[in-house]
Amino acid sequence: MPGELLAPDPSPVERVAVRRRFLMCSPVHFAVEYAINAWMTPGVAVDTALAVRQWEGLRDTYRALGHEVLELEPVPGLPDMVFAANGAFVVDGHAVGARFAHPERAGEAPAHAAWLQAAGFGEVKPTADVHEGEGDLTVVGDLVLAGTGFRTQRGAHAEIQERTGRPVVSLDLVDPRFYHLDTALFPLDDTTVAWYPGAFSPGSQAVLRRLFPDGLEATEADALVLGLNSVSDGRHVVLPAAATALAAALDQRGFVVVPVELGELLKGGGGPKCCTSELRG
């Protein structure tokens, strides 16, 4: 009706940041010497100095947001060690050691285990089956979401449930471009996630829609720049700069988008989350 006052827009949600503790590993030895995922071309030119600068940009971004970043000593001969998310899964102060699918990365697991043990996480034992740490595992509230299909084996999900006492929800990954769960999904806060449906089997898509009816569904274009390989603290979302539609959708939901550039590390098939292992509890 003319002259009628319009109802004011609902006030934007007040997003609250939770301080995090991260473990990262500098890419001083980063190279693409073998191909173990669809993103890698062995021998592709890598500008290591640029990779280090981009990685330092990510580390300093976390620190500027108030998070604690600890560093793991890089080991020569382990060119993927920069992808620290894969070395272990830490929740409630308990660390479950990784067992890598590919022998090229196997040497990373003991380096993580030694660091975590020295840092007071107790004895860090690998799982019996393959499990690649936070590459395939993430925490949303009380739940652990666990990917399988390319790397982490389903048997490891049961072991992780047994060892952590948290319910583990198994999700099937079906597209080799999205070979780890953290290429296709990340938690926004304790109640919901952003994810790319095309990376999951129909049944797993249904599970995710049931668990997270207000989940943010990303486009293939954003998934293909590893936009889902992002890190949220509940308020700020650190994400690849190229994931522009996802950034706009997050902004609309009241998140503060913090774009980062990690183009050199994308040649190894990784983005911000892969470089970031969260030490929970």
Ligand SMILES: CN(C)C(=N)NCCC[C@H](N)C(=O)O
């Ligand atoms: C986002 N992702 C997938 C990670 N959490 N890690 C990246 C691992 C990259 C390494 N070249 C590999 O293929 O294992």
